[in-house]
Amino acid sequence: MNHPIIDVSGLSFSYNGTPVLSDVSFRIHEKEFVALIGPNGGGKTTLIKLLIGLLKPRQGHVQIMGKTPGQVAGQIGYVPQDLNINKSFPISVMDVVLMGRLPFSRWTGLSKKDTAAAISALESMNMLDLRDRKIDDLSGGQRERAFIARALATDPKILFLDEPTANIDSRGRSELFGILKELNKTKTIIVVSHDTMVLSSYVTAVACVNRSVHYHDNAEITEEMLEMGYHCPVDIIAHGLPHRILKTHGNE
Amino acid sequence: MMIEALQFEFMRNAIIAGCFASLICGVIGTFVVVNRLVFLAGGIAHAAYGGIGIAFFFGIPYMLGTLGFSLLAAMVMTAVVLKSKHRADTFIGIIWAVGMAMGIILLDKTPGYNVNLMSYLFGSILAVPNSDIWWMLGLSVITLFSASFLYRDLLAISYDDEFAKLRGVPVNLIYFLFIGLIAVSIVIIIRVVGLILVIALLTIPPYIAEKYSRSLAMMMALSTMLAVFFNITGLWLAYAYNLTSGATIILVAAAGFFLSMGLDFLLRKSRTDYQNL
Numbered sequence: 001m002n003h004p005i006i007d008v009s010g011l012s013f014s015y016n017g018t019p020v021l022s023d024v025s026f027r028i029h030e031k032e033f034v035a036l037i038g039p040n041g042g043g044k045t046t047l048i049k050l051l052i053g054l055l056k057p058r059q060g061h062v063q064i065m066g067k068t069p070g071q072v073a074g075q076i077g078y079v080p081q082d083l084n085i086n087k088s089f090p091i092s093v094m095d096v097v098l099m100g101r102l103p104f105s106r107w108t109g110l111s112k113k114d115t116a117a118a119i120s121a122l123e124s125m126n127m128l129d130l131r132d133r134k135i136d137d138l139s140g141g142q143r144e145r146a147f148i149a150r151a152l153a154t155d156p157k158i159l160f161l162d163e164p165t166a167n168i169d170s171r172g173r174s175e176l177f178g179i180l181k182e183l184n185k186t187k188t189i190i191v192v193s194h195d196t197m198v199l200s201s202y203v204t205a206v207a208c209v210n211r212s213v214h215y216h217d218n219a220e221i222t223e224e225m226l227e228m229g230y231h232c233p234v235d236i237i238a239h240g241l242p243h244r245i246l247k248t249h250g251n252e
Numbered sequence: 253m254m255i256e257a258l259q260f261e262f263m264r265n266a267i268i269a270g271c272f273a274s275l276i277c278g279v280i281g282t283f284v285v286v287n288r289l290v291f292l293a294g295g296i297a298h299a300a301y302g303g304i305g306i307a308f309f310f311g312i313p314y315m316l317g318t319l320g321f322s323l324l325a326a327m328v329m330t331a332v333v334l335k336s337k338h339r340a341d342t343f344i345g346i347i348w349a350v351g352m353a354m355g356i357i358l359l360d361k362t363p364g365y366n367v368n369l370m371s372y373l374f375g376s377i378l379a380v381p382n383s384d385i386w387w388m389l390g391l392s393v394i395t396l397f398s399a400s401f402l403y404r405d406l407l408a409i410s411y412d413d414e415f416a417k418l419r420g421v422p423v424n425l426i427y428f429l430f431i432g433l434i435a436v437s438i439v440i441i442i443r444v445v446g447l448i449l450v451i452a453l454l455t456i457p458p459y460i461a462e463k464y465s466r467s468l469a470m471m472m473a474l475s476t477m478l479a480v481f482f483n484i485t486g487l488w489l490a491y492a493y494n495l496t497s498g499a500t501i502i503l504v505a506a507a508g509f510f511l512s513m514g515l516d517f518l519l520r521k522s523r524t525d526y527q528n529l
Contacts, residue, residue: 089286097466
C-alpha cells in the first residue's frame with residue numbers, strides 16, 4: 001500500500017466546450033475494489049476512458065503504475081458498456097476474446113500463446129464450452145462474461161468495467177459480482193455500477209462522480225457524498241458491510 | 253441456352269467481369285455493411301462522377317481523374333466520419349450532390365464529348381473490354397490480400413473500434429486505407445457494371461450473408477457466392493428475354509433478398525410455434 005497504482009491529479013475534461021469533469025484528483029491503491037457511482041451524464045464513462053487512455057485530459061494527468069495509460073496498455077483490462085456494441089455482428093465468442101490479445105503479427109497471425117491465453121481466460125469465466133457460439137446467441141450475462149474474458153486475455157493488473165450489469169437479471173448480477181470478488185484477489189477493480197446494494201459488501205472505496213469526483217476510501221459517509229451521488233432516493237454504500245442509508249433529496 | 257451464349261466473347265467477358273465484381277463487392281461490401289458505411293459508399297460512387305467530368309474537361313486520363321477525385325472525396329468523408337460521427341451523413345450528402353453536379357456541368361462544357369449518364373448508372377456489362385478485365389483482376393488480388401493481411405485488425409475495428417484503439421491497433425490509419433480501397437473498387441467496378449449495380453452488390457449479398465455467418469470471413473465468402481449466383485442468373489435472364497442486363501441482375505438480387513427475408517420469417521415463426529406447443 002505504498003505507491004498508488006492509479007494516480008489522478010488536477011484532471012479536467014470537456015466535450016466541445018461543455019465541462020464534463022473538473023479538477024479531479026484521487027489515488028487508488030493496489031487490489032482495491034472501487035465503485036464509481038453517480039447520475040447518468042455525470043462523467044463516469046468519461047472518467048474511465050480518461051483513466052485507460054482512450055481520451056486525453058485537457059488538464060491534469062493520469063498515471064498508472066507511474067506511467068501514462070498508453071505505456072501500460074497490457075496491464076489494463078477494459079469491459080465497455082454492452083449497449084455500444086453491434087449485436088448482430090457475425091463473430092464467435094472465441095474471436096471476441098482473441099481481440100484482447102491484439103495486435104497480432106500481420107504476417108504470422110495468431111500464435112499458440114494467443115490461443116492458449118484466450119482459452120484460459122474463457123475457462124476462468126466458465127465460458128469455454130460456448131467458445132464457438134455466435135456472440136449474438138448468448139444471454140446478457142454470458143455476453144458480459146465473454147467481454148470480461150476478453151479483458152482478461154492479457155492478464156492485466158487493473159480491470160475497468162463500465163456498467164457490467166446493465167443487461168443482466170438480479171441472479172446474474174450477484175453471480176457476476178462474485179466473479180469480480182474472486183478476480184479482486186489478484187487485481188485492482190474499478191467498476192461503474194448502479195447496483196449499490198449488491199456492491200456494498202465488496203467494495204473498498206467509492207467514488208461519487210458528478211462533474212467533480214469525491215473519493216471515499218473509508219467507512220465515513222458525509223453530507224457531501226449524499227449531495228453528490230444522485231438526485232433521487234438512493235442506497236448509499238458504506239465501507240465493508242452494508243450500512244444502508246436511504247435519503248430523499250428535496251429538490252427532485 | 254447459356255452454353256450457346258457462351259460462344260460470344262462479350263458474354264464470356266460479362267461473366268468474368270461479373271465474377272470479379274462479385275468477389276470484390278463480397279469482401280468490401282461485408283466491411284461496408286457491418287460498419288454501416290452504405291451511405292458513405294453511395295456518396296463515393298456518386299461523387300466519382302465529378303471525377304469523370306474533371307478527366308474529360310481537363311483532358312487528363314480517365315482513370316487518373318476519376319480515381320484521384322474519388323479518393324480525395326473518400327478521404328474527406330472518412331475524416332468527417334472519424335471526427336464527428338453524428339454529422340457525417342450530412343457532409344456525405346453534400347459531397348454526394350456536389351460531385352455529381354460538378355460532373356454534369358463539366359461534361360456539358362466539354363466540347364464534342366457526350367457521356368451517357370445512363371451508362372454511368374447501369375454500366376455496360378455486355379461490352380467489357382479486355383483491359384477492364386485486367387484492372388479487375390488486379391483489384392481482386394489487392395482486395396483479397398488487404399482483407400487477409402488486415403483481417404484481425406478489420407474485425408476488431410468493425411466490432412469494437414474503441415477496444416481496438418486501446419489494444420494499440422492503428423484504427424484511423426486502417427480506416428483510411430480501407431475506405432481508400434472501397435473508393436478505388438467502386439470507381440473501377442462502376443466502369444463495368446454501373447453505379448446502381450455496385451450499390452446493389454455491396455449491400456444485398458452481405459446483408460443476406462450476415463444472418464447465416466459465424467465470422468466475417470464466412471460472410472465475405474457467402475456474399476461472394478451469392479453475388480456470383482445473382483450475376484450469372486441475371487445475365488442469363490437478360491440474354492434469354494432480351495432485358496437490360498445490369499437492371500436484371502439487380503432485380504434477381506432483390507428477389508433473393510425478399511426470399512431470404514421470407515425464409516427468415518417462416519423459420520422464426522416455426523420456432524415460436526414449436527415453443528408454444
